[in-house]
Amino acid sequence: MLESIGYAIAGGALIGLSASILLLTGGHIAGISGVFGGILQKPLVTFDKDRWRPAFFLGLLAGGLILRIIAPEVVSAPNSRGMLAVIIAGLLVGFGTRLGNGCTSGHGVCGITRFSRRSLMATLIFMATGFITATLMGVLS
Amino acid sequence: MTPKTLLSAFVSGLIFALGLGLSRMTDANTVLAFLDLSGDWNPALAFVMVGAIAVHLPFYRMIRKRERPLLAERFHIPTTNIIDKKLVLGAAIFGVGWGLGGYCPGPALVSLVSFDGATPLFVAAMATGMIAQNFMRKSPQRGAQIEDQDETA
Numbered sequence: 102m103l104e105s106i107g108y109a110i111a112g113g114a115l116i117g118l119s120a121s122i123l124l125l126t127g128g129h130i131a132g133i134s135g136v137f138g139g140i141l142q143k144p145l146v147t148f149d150k151d152r153w154r155p156a157f158f159l160g161l162l163a164g165g166l167i168l169r170i171i172a173p174e175v176v177s178a179p180n181s182r183g184m185l186a187v188i189i190a191g192l193l194v195g196f197g198t199r200l201g202n203g204c205t206s207g208h209g210v211c212g213i214t215r216f217s218r219r220s221l222m223a224t225l226i227f228m229a230t231g232f233i234t235a236t237l238m239g240v241l242s
Numbered sequence: 243m244t245p246k247t248l249l250s251a252f253v254s255g256l257i258f259a260l261g262l263g264l265s266r267m268t269d270a271n272t273v274l275a276f277l278d279l280s281g282d283w284n285p286a287l288a289f290v291m292v293g294a295i296a297v298h299l300p301f302y303r304m305i306r307k308r309e310r311p312l313l314a315e316r317f318h319i320p321t322t323n324i325i326d327k328k329l330v331l332g333a334a335i336f337g338v339g340w341g342l343g344g345y346c347p348g349p350a351l352v353s354l355v356s357f358d359g360a361t362p363l364f365v366a367a368m369a370t371g372m373i374a375q376n377f378m379r380k381s382p383q384r385g386a387q388i389e390d391q392d393e394t395a
Binding site: 105106108110111112113115116117118119123125127129131133138141142150151152153154156157158160162163165166167172173174175176180182184186187188189190193194196197198199201204206208209212213214217218224228229230232233234236239240 | 246
């Protein structure tokens with residue numbers, strides 16, 4: 102368990118570094134749902150004025166490719182869930198993060214760092230409903 | 243937007259992805275096991291946020307002392323501090339999806355390249371959910387669009 106805590110802290114540190122680089126250079130917040138949602142919702146504006154979003158997105162994909170090559174075991178889909186559950190989960194994550202203006206990165210990391218009350222509240226709520234849902238699924242299955 | 247800005251955004255995305263991988267956030271089954279308190283619970287993933295904030299906080303303080311970012315005119319940082327129904331409901335819905343699928347947006351996008359059956363399906367559904375939310379926000383029945391969601395969180 103200590104080993105996995107070490108990996109979690111080290112991985113988190115890289116995420117914090119990434120958010121810092123994005124803020125220092127272009128002045129933007131590393132909120133993934135905002136990056137992806139922005140590209141989807143305003144593709145023309147994004148590729149004209151907000152090209153940092155597709156650039157960041159490509160970086161995510163490139164990082165995923167590197168992981169796939171050097172450590173494929175860390176990239177794994179939710180095998181324990183059926184296809185229907187995966188589809189419903191995706192719809193809820195997409196809809197909820199846009200309605201609530203952020204996800205684990207934007208609210209959980211960047212927002213809490215700014216001591217934003219809004220982000221702290223959002224984080225407490227999505228952590229709570231996340232724990233409740235996964236625990237219920239675990240008990241029922 | 244200069245090539246330097248784009249390159250730094252690309253590098254930032256790449257480091258973000260490696261961080262998610264190193265911490266195992268990209269393993270949806272590990273995430274589901276973390277969120278499931280009924281089984282053999284491993285609290286390790288809670289430390290991802292601890293590590294991220296521990297690094298970002300001092301940098302954030304230093305960066306905000308600057309008048310402007312290195313490569314741009316101004317900072318794009320949300321100033322809203324209102325806790326409204328949309329925030330509460332949105333976060334609650336997101337959490338249910340996270341607990342159901344084990345993916346939040348970052349890990350799902352990073353895992354896209356694995357071409358594992360469930361991942362592209364999740365991302366397609368997530369994109370659909372985002373577009374649906376945008377559509378509802380823009381529909382006239384819901385009143386004029388007054389909020390700018392560009393600056394997420």
